[in-house]
Amino acid sequence: MAGQKICRIQFSATSAEKNIRHINYAIQYQCPQCGAPVTLGEETRFFVCEFCRVRSCISQKGFPRYYLPCAPNVPAEAQLIYLPYWRFKGVRYMCTASGIIPKFTDISTLAMADMPPQIPFSLGLRSQAMPMKLIRPDTQGTFFRPLPTAMVLKEKTSGLNPDEIAFKEDIGETFSLIYAPFYISRQHLVDGVTNQVLPQEKPISPEIFDRNRVRPGIETHFIAGICPACGADLEGSGDSLALVCRNCHSLWRARGKNFAKIKFSTVPPAHKDDIMLPFWRISANISPLNLASHADLARMANLPLAIPREWEKKPVHFWSPAFKVRPNIFLRLLGQLTSAQLAPPLSQTVEDNVYQPVNLPASEAVETIRITMAALLKPRKEILERLPETNVVPRSISLIFMPFNSSQHDIIHPDLGIGINKKALALSGNL
Numbered sequence: 001m002a003g004q005k006i007c008r009i010q011f012s013a014t015s016a017e018k019n020i021r022h023i024n025y026a027i028q029y030q031c032p033q034c035g036a037p038v039t040l041g042e043e044t045r046f047f048v049c050e051f052c053r054v055r056s057c058i059s060q061k062g063f064p065r066y067y068l069p070c071a072p073n074v075p076a077e078a079q080l081i082y083l084p085y086w087r088f089k090g091v092r093y094m095c096t097a098s099g100i101i102p103k104f105t106d107i108s109t110l111a112m113a114d115m116p117p118q119i120p121f122s123l124g125l126r127s128q129a130m131p132m133k134l135i136r137p138d139t140q141g142t143f144f145r146p147l148p149t150a151m152v153l154k155e156k157t158s159g160l161n162p163d164e165i166a167f168k169e170d171i172g173e174t175f176s177l178i179y180a181p182f183y184i185s186r187q188h189l190v191d192g193v194t195n196q197v198l199p200q201e202k203p204i205s206p207e208i209f210d211r212n213r214v215r216p217g218i219e220t221h222f223i224a225g226i227c228p229a230c231g232a233d234l235e236g237s238g239d240s241l242a243l244v245c246r247n248c249h250s251l252w253r254a255r256g257k258n259f260a261k262i263k264f265s266t267v268p269p270a271h272k273d274d275i276m277l278p279f280w281r282i283s284a285n286i287s288p289l290n291l292a293s294h295a296d297l298a299r300m301a302n303l304p305l306a307i308p309r310e311w312e313k314k315p316v317h318f319w320s321p322a323f324k325v326r327p328n329i330f331l332r333l334l335g336q337l338t339s340a341q342l343a344p345p346l347s348q349t350v351e352d353n354v355y356q357p358v359n360l361p362a363s364e365a366v367e368t369i370r371i372t373m374a375a376l377l378k379p380r381k382e383i384l385e386r387l388p389e390t391n392v393v394p395r396s397i398s399l400i401f402m403p404f405n406s407s408q409h410d411i412i413h414p415d416l417g418i419g420i421n422k423k424a425l426a427l428s429g430n431l
Contacts, residue, residue: 026131027066032056032222039131042176043359045254046225046236046243055225055233057243059254065216066132067139067179068123071195074183080141080192081209082179084111085123086152090173091327094165095374095384102327108178109153111146116208118189118198123178126193132178135216143179145214166374166384169367172324172360177216221257228252228259242278242358242399249350251399262399265346269353269403275411276355276401277420278322279337280365283315285393289386291316291373294341301339301376317341318372320365322358322399326424334372336418346400355401356425362397 025042034052045058067082074080087108094101108123135143146152181192187203190196225234225243232247242251242262251262269276290296295311297303319337321330369392377383404411410419 025128027064028131028133029058032224041238043174044238046234046238046240057223057225057234057236057254057259059221059223059256061219061221061256063175063177064220065135065177065179067135067141068126068130068132068181068193070181070192074181074190074192074195075185078183078185078190078192080181080183082141082143082181083115083119084144084146085109085178085180086111086146086149087123087176087178088149088153088173090170091330092168092170093327093331093371094168095371095387096164096166097381097384100331100371100375102331104327107153111152111177112144112211113147116189116200116204118200119182120180120191123180126180130193134220135179135218137218141181142209143214143216144209145212146177149175167370167388169371171330171364171367171371173364179216223254223257223259229261237357237359239359240357241361244350244355246350246352249348251350264348264399264401266349266351267344267400267402268347268349269351270414271403271405272353273406274353274403275406276351276353277404277411278356278358278399278401280320280322280360280362281398281400282318282320282362282366282369283395284318284366284369285391285395286369286373287391289373289390291377297338297341297376300378302378303339314341318369320360320368320372322360322362322365323356323425324359325420329420329424331371331375333418333420334368335375336416338372339376340416342402342415344402351401353403358399362399365397366392366394 026039027042029038029040030036031038031049031052031054033049033054033056036049036051038047038049040047046055048055070080085108089106092103092105094103110119110121183190183192184204184206185197187205189198189200189204191198226232227234227245227248227250229250230245230248232245234243234245234252236243242253244251251264252259253262266276286292291300292315293312294314294316295307297316298305298307298311319334321333370387370390373390374384374387402413404420405414410421411425412419
């Protein structure tokens with residue numbers, strides 16, 4: 001693909017064709033430079049226009065707002081009404097007495113109450129079968145204000161008896177608001193996507209839609225993919241939260257209509273073919289549990305070793321992948337890296353190696369701390385009783401890239417021997 005020709009592997013911008021091979025939802029945009037149509041995956045944040053070759057970063061404030069286009073044969077005089085659906089995608093980690101149970105969830109549900117029964121309760125396959133569009137000021141139709149996500153999605157993503165779950169965390173979740181078109185014709189409700197009349201027991205009155213209306217604001221912006229510091233092209237994969245400038249050794253993230261610089265550190269690799277994986281290292285105030293030092297962690301996790309005296313004064317750090325990966329691997333990395341309490345030598349250099357994209361934000365990494373404690377600390381029953389009331393306040397968060405040696409099928413941490421299957425890493429973009 002064109003993005004691969006001009007950028008290095010992993011830190012390469014994505015083109016529309018390459019990006020939608022592994023996605024379910026597609027969004028239609030216009031290139032901010034030349035206006036050409038661009039179809040991208042819903043999690044794409046960085047792309048190269050295939051017409052003008054300009055790199056752009058998509059900056060999203062809050063949750064994205066899309067709408068499904070109408071069928072071509074919908075009458076031009078139809079007065080369209082757009083009903084809101086919340087869409088949730090992510091992995092829910094449910095901590096129970098028998099262990100931590102991850103569950104991948106991808107659902108959509110109507111975000112209005114007391115609607116006629118013929119209105120679909122979910123979007124079904126329609127939003128996966130056709131590209132959606134961003135709501136613009138000139139988008140015709142009436143839009144309705146959705147109910148809060150907490151009301152609509154309450155317990156829809158669990159699947160277990162609530163009494164069995166001590167607590168749960170949603171990691172890597174994505175919320176989006178999708179509007180579906182309908183209109184009324186001869187007192188019948190018509191689905192605007194299919195232009196088919198919905199079955200009904202009695203005629204529909206327009207007053208049924210006398211609801212709280214809203215005009216969704218423009219919360220999506222495009223930023224030119226140029227380093228603010230030196231003017232060089234930024235590099236990144238389609239789902240990268242962090243874009244890199246190899247010219248001035250800096251990392252950047254979208255914030256509003258501009259880029260903000262990211263502080264990062266790198267563990268120097270020993271080999272040119274080492275893969276650089278990103279991790280969040282977090283120090284936090286944890287209460288009421290007394291978990292402040294490396295020694296506290298060793299005691300509470302009942303680690304089979306003699307605790308050195310200097311560990312009493314060494315602050316404990318929680319480690320989390322800064323990339324998405326299969327839940328079983330994600331859980332394993334949380335426990336192994338936090339148990340190891342690594343303190344490697346660090347630099348602020350962008351090495352000439354392949355980098356795994358950063359696609360899990362720091363805010364999500366903070367939410368993994370209680371999961372890590374549930375996995376490591378003993379006795380489990382007592383810990384699970386206390387964790388729901390445990391308060392975690394981060395003090396510092398660092399982005400650290402660590403080298404993993406590359407073998408035929410796996411990448412392996414040189415000191416800890418932690419291995420990750422390459423195929424599992426390559427498929428992480430589907431999560």
